[in-house]
Amino acid sequence: MTTKLFGEPVRRREDARLITGRGRYLDDIGAGALAAAFVRSPHAHARITGIDVDAALDVEGLVAIYTYEDLTGPLAEPLPVLIPHPQLHAPRTGYPLANGEVNHVGEPVVMVVATDRYVAEDACDRIVVSYEELPAVVGVDAARAAEHAVHEEIPGNVAARHHQETGDVEPALAASPHTLSFTQYIERSACMPLEGKGVHARWDPDDSSLRVHTSTQASTSVRAAIAAKLELSLDAVEVVAPDVGGGFGVKIVHPWPEELLVPMAAIALGREVKWAEDRREHFISSAHERQQRQEITVGYDDEGRVTALDVHIWHDNGAYTPYGIIVPIVTATQLVGPYDLPVYRVVVESVYTNTVIVTPYRGAGRPQGCYAMERTMDRIADALGLDRAVVRERNLIRPDQFPYDHRLTFQDGRPVIYDSGDYPGLLTKLKDLVGWDAVEERRRDAERRGKLLGAGMALYVEGTGPGPYEGGHVQVLGSGKVLVSTGLTSQGQGHETVFAQIVASELGVPIEDVEVTTGDTRRFGYAVGTFASRAAVMSGNAVALAARGVRAKALRIAADALEVDPQDLEIDEGVVQVKGTPGASIPLRTVAVLSNPLRYAFDEAARQATQFAGPADDSRPPVAEGDAPGLEHRDYYSPVRSTFASGAHAAVVEIDPATWEIDVVTYAVVHDCGNVVNPMIVEGQVHGGVAQGVGGALYERMAYDADGQLQNASFMDFLMPYASEVPDVVIDHQETPSPLNPLGIKGAGEAGVIPGTAAIASALEDATGRRIAAMPLSPTQLYDLVRDETTERTAQAARRTGVPA
C-alpha cells in the first residue's frame, strides 16, 4: 500500500447521486417504451383449461398478447436449473409463461404489451383464464406429509435429499453421556428490495443487436441466458445493470421469465419494451426464503462439550428449483458455525410446495443453520445449568486449530476449511460489549419496572467470497483518469467507493481520479455476480491485481523515460518518482501517453509526453513483442476456496408482561471480516443486516393460508421493521486476515442478518422461561405461548424461580 486509503472510512462517493434523485434505476430508463404487464395465476395449484383474450382485443393501446403457445425454440422449454447437483434428483422449473399448469399464486400465464402500464393492466383485467383447481400443498409439514403432490410425478414432494456426514453419528450418540432431541421451526421471509425487478429491452434492427437493462445481480449471466434462449450470438447482446435499488439475493436468480419475454417482445415488435415489477408482483412471483423444520439430536458430556450432532431438516423450496439446492447446502455446511464437532451428520430434504420459489435471501440458509446450532448450545446450557457463554466457549475451535477442516463440502463444491479466525476472541469481546455478566442485574432492574428482561447470544461463521472468479480491468488515461471496471453488479453496497479505494491504494493515485464501472457487459464480459458476500473478496482482489499489473507497466515505462531502475521508483499521488530523489519524476498520466506509440497531439498531455519520449530505436518495433499499447491491465482473481468470516451477536429484550410487546433494548455485534477496506461501509452492512435479522425474528413472515393465498402481500401487512423498530447497534471489530487472498479480506455483506433469529429467540426464552421453538415470534403468539399450560418451561427458569419445570 502506498497510500492510506485502504482501511479508511472513506465517504461513499455514490451517495450524493443516489440520495439526490440522480440515480438511474430501471424504471428511469426508456421513458417512451411500451409497457409489459402479466396475467398471473390466482390459484396455488391448477390446470389451465382455457385462455380467452377476446375481450382484451378492444382495449385501445393494446399492442400484443403472448401466451405459452407463442413461445418458440428454447423459449418454449422449461427455464434452466442453474445449478444442478447429483442429490437434486427431481429438479423442476417453470416455463416463461405457464404451460398448462400453475404451481403457485403469481406464476405468469399471459404477457400483455401495450402503450403504457395502465393500458396493459386494463387488458390483463379482460383476459379470462379458466382453471381446474388442484389440491394445494402449503408449508413444509404438508409437503412432508405428502397427502398431495405439487408435481404429479414426484409423489413424495422431495426434490433433493442432501446428505453429509463426518463420521459414524449413531454410535457416537449412543456413547454420549447425555443426549437431547428437539424439533423447531423457522418461517418464510423475503428480500424486499425497495426497487423490484425490472427489464428494459431495445432491439437495434440496423446492426441486429439487443441492449437489455435489467435490475439484476448478475448481468453477464443474464446476457448468456438471453443469447441462448433467444438464439442470438453473444456478441449481439449487451446487458447492463443500472443503479439497482437493492437485491439481497432475489436478483441473482436468472433468467427470470421477464428477462427473456421482454427482449423477445422487443425484437418481435421492433419497439422498446419495459416491465417494472410492482410490489404485489414481487410478493407473489419473485422469491422467498427461510422456512425449515429442524429435527436435532445432540450428544454432549458433563462439561457441555458436543460429542455428536445429528440434524434432519425439511426445507421448503417452493414450487420449483431453478437455483438448485444452494440454500439447503449452505444450511447444512454452515450450521456447524465456530464449533469443533467430533461427529456431524446432516440430512436436508428439500421439498416442493405450491408457493413462490425459494432462492437465496441475504444469509442464504445460514440464519437457519445458525438457529439450529445456537439453539442447540442454549439447550445444552439449560440442561446442565451452565452459562450459555461457557458452553459455547468450551466448544469453540481454538485459534491454533487453523486451518480447520470440517470434512464437509461447501456450496462451491470445495471443502469447508476455515482459513483463519479467533472465535474465543469474538466471544470475549461480545461479553464485554453487551455486558453479559451484568444481565442478572439488568433483569432485576427491569422487574422493578414491571418488565421481563432476557439476553441471548449467537455466533456464526460465514463462508464468503466463493469462486470461481471475478475479473478487473484498470486503465490509466492520458488525462490522468483511472478507469476501473469489473463485471459484477452493484445494488447499493458501495462498490464504487471500495474498489476506488483499493485501486487508489494499489496504484498510488488520488481517489478522485478513479472511476468505477460495474455490471456492464460492454465493459467487462466475464463475471459471476454479486451474492454470497463475494464482491469485496472477489472483485476487490481482482481490481487490486489489475492495478498491480498497471503499476508494474507504469514503472517499466517510467524507468525507461527516467533512465533508472524500476525498483527505485514509486508512485504517489499520481506521480512516478525516484524514491528519495526529489524532482526525478514523471506524472502517471504522461506515462499513459508514452504507453501508446501513436501519439497524435490532441491535447496538452500528449504534447508534454514528447519531452520524455526517447529517440526511436530503429531496430525494434514500436510495440515490443509481448507488449500492448496503452497503460492498462486486466486480471482475474480465482480463489482456491471460500474464505470464512465470523461474528458474534447478543440481544437483550424487554417484554411487557401485560401486552406481550417485545422491545430489543440492546444489540451488540462483534464482527470479523479480515482486513477491512472501509470500516464505515462494513458497519453499514452490519446495520442493514441486523435490521433484517430483527425483522426476521420479530416481524416478518409470509402468511400463506391453506389454499396457498398470500394474506399479506403488501407493505401494509408484511411487516418490515421501520427505523423505529430497529435497535441501536453497538459494534466491535476483530481482524483476522484471510491467508487466501492478496488483500487478506473476507466478505461482509450478509453477516449482519445471520444470527438475529437465534440470538433473539434465546433472549425471548431467557426473558419468559418458556421454550421458544418457532420463529419469528409476534406479541400475539407470545401471549398464546405463555398462557398455554403445555408450553415447556426452561430448566433455567425453574432454577431462578425455585419452581420446578
Add this chain to the structure above:
Amino acid sequence: MKPAPFRYADPRSLDEALAVLSAEEGAKVLAGGQSLLPLLSMRLAAPAVLVDINRVPGLDAVEATGDGVRVGALVRHDALLRDAAAARVQPLLARATANVAHPAIRNRGTTVGSIAHADPSGEMTSVLALTDGSVTVATPEGTGTVGWRDLFVGPLETSVTGPAVVTSAFFPALPERSGTAFAEVARRKGDYAVCGAGVVVTLDADRRVSAARAAYVSVGLVPEVHDLTDAVAGAPAEEADWAAAGALARSLVEPDGDIHASADYRRLLVGVLTERTLASAAAEALGKVA
C-alpha cells in the same frame, strides 16, 4: 398496481361538486386520498369519476368554540394535531391524531375523510363516537346532520349514500371535571393499531368517578362506545379499581382475529389499555377538580 380508467373532476364549489356527483353513478369524493388511492391502485375500487374537493373553498377550517370543535372536510390530520384551540376544547383530537400513521400520511390525509371512509381501524371514527359527535352532510336537497350512531353502518360503510359530501365533523367539547387518554398497541410505530383505546373519565365535585366511557380502535365492525361506569362509579378517583373497568370492557367487546392479532389477544389488549388509559384520564381529571 395501476388504477382502472377514471375521469377526474375538480369542482370549485360545493354545488358544482354535488352536481358532478349527481350526474355520475359511482362517483367518488377525493380529499386526502390516503385510503382511496391505494384502493384504486390495487383495483379494489374503480369509480367512474373522482370528484376532487380540494379546490372547494370553505372546507379547510378548524373552528373551536365552547360547544366543541368543528373540523372541515379538507383539514389534514396534521393541522388538527397542531391546533392548540381544538386541543383545549377536546383534547382527544390531538391525542388521537398523534396516533394516525406517519407524518407523510398525516400531512395529506384528512380527518373527515377518514371518518367518511369508516375504517374500524381508523382512530378518528372512534373519537367521533366517544365524543358523541356528528357529521354535516351536503346533498343536492340540502344540508343535514348525522349523528355517529346513525353514520356507521359497517366496515367501510356509512349511511351517507348517493350524491353527498361530508363537509365537516363536529366533536363536542370535553365535559367539565373530565380527563381523557388515548393509547394504542401497534405492530410497528405508526401502523394501524392492533388495538387502540380512547377514554373519557368524569368526576363529581367530590373527586369521585361519575362516568367512565371508552371506545376502541380495530375492535368490532363499527365504532362502539362502552360505558364502564358501573365498575368504578362513586369510587374516589385515586383509588378506583381500573382493572375492574378493564375486565368489564373485556366482557363487552367482540374483537375479530386477523394475521396480526388473535381475537383473544385483542381482548387482552382491550383490558390492559382500558385500565391504563382510565387511570391516566382520571389523573388528568383530578387536576381539574379543585
